[in-house]
Amino acid sequence: MTNFAVVIFDDEEAVDIVSEKWIIKKQEKLHCYWPRQNVVSRAKRHEIPDPKWPLYPIRIVKYTELYEKAKEYRDQAKNDSVVESNDSDEELGRRVSRVPKRLADDSDYEAESEESIGSAKKKKSNAEKVMDLPKLPEPPQSISTPRAGRKNFDEMVGPPNLTTPSTSRRIATITSITQSTDETFKKNVLMKLDTIVENQKEQLSFLRRQAANHQPLDFDMEDMFLQPLDAKEELDDLEEKLKGTDFRKNIIKYLSVLGGPTVKASIKIMLRKIGSNKLWSSYSMKGRKGKQSFKKLILSRVIIRSCLRVHEKSKESIIETEIGEFLKYAPHRPGGTKMKAVTIDDSIDDSMEEDDDDTTEDLVGLDI
Known part of the structure; x- marks a missing residue:
């Protein structure tokens, strides 16, 4: 039976669920195919990956047969500060809260994300009801430093950039290899199609000549x-x-x-x-x-x-x-x-x- 895998994408330090069929080993490193659209539905169907899908380097967190169980592992890996691998106890990295670029245009993934966020909010609300603790008084605001100052500082600095020069080089190399492989594959297919077409034309011409020559003879x-x-x-x-x-x-x-x-x-x-x-x-x-x-x-x-x-x-x-x-x-x-x-x-x-x-x-x- 094909399993689901909870993986970490090295380039983005993002956690997600993929089909076991999407994972391959390339140059002594695990990689994962990733469709551009309908990620969730394709992963649930264990759809066979298309060679045109982009490849991303990954690390595996956990395998499971059930998708709902995989969602729990994914949410747990997102909420924990340190994610542990299924095969070792090495530190894999901290969670990144932003949505990865490869998921920005996938409505299928956004729908599931909203469902997960709603579920998380519901759990948080229930937890707050159970633990009805008195609220601590808020500290007095600093007169010299208004709240707006922090907002202006965040806008000026911007979000943290997790892309390093080495990561950019790896992404460029992977993209170049993928494009080169696709071009070679396309050329081979076109050459074979041309050969097939020529053979079909020759066979058709031969059959037509045979039909034209197949006339009754004066004797056997x-x-x-x-x-x-x-x-x-x-x-x-x-x-x-x-x-x-x-x-x-x-x-x-x-x-x-x-x-x-x-x-x-x-x-x-x-x-x-x-x-x-x-x-x-x-x-x-x-x-x-x-x-x-x-x-x-x-x-x-x-x-x-x-x-x-x-x-x-x-x-x-x-x-x-x-x-x-x-x-x-x-x-x-x-x-x-x-x-x-x-x-x-x-x-x-x-x-x-x-x-x-x-x-x-x-x-x-x-x-x-």
């Missing part, structure tokens, strides 16, 4: 790619079919529907759907090092057209680069011609790091 393409092509002869048959205009258009529609959130992801999905790593191990983008040239295939143009339908702002050079990267690592992936027959734990080496990054991007795309 899934029947054609139930299994990825595994031999060069099968790829040659596909090349013959791609010479037909209608078939080529249907393939472009089908592959664009399969496209991912990025160019890299789209290339990976399309090429894995069409062929196996064994097949792509024999190809490179320009046909170097004894490999077949993928760029000379009709399929190369089909893949590029499909990607441009999904990623309208992309360029052919970027798409060709991603195709080349995919073909470069195909021999080292499962089923590739250079895949080592090792255990699962040892199967991922440095050459596979690029492929792992692709897999992570695919997972992000699926979450979308």
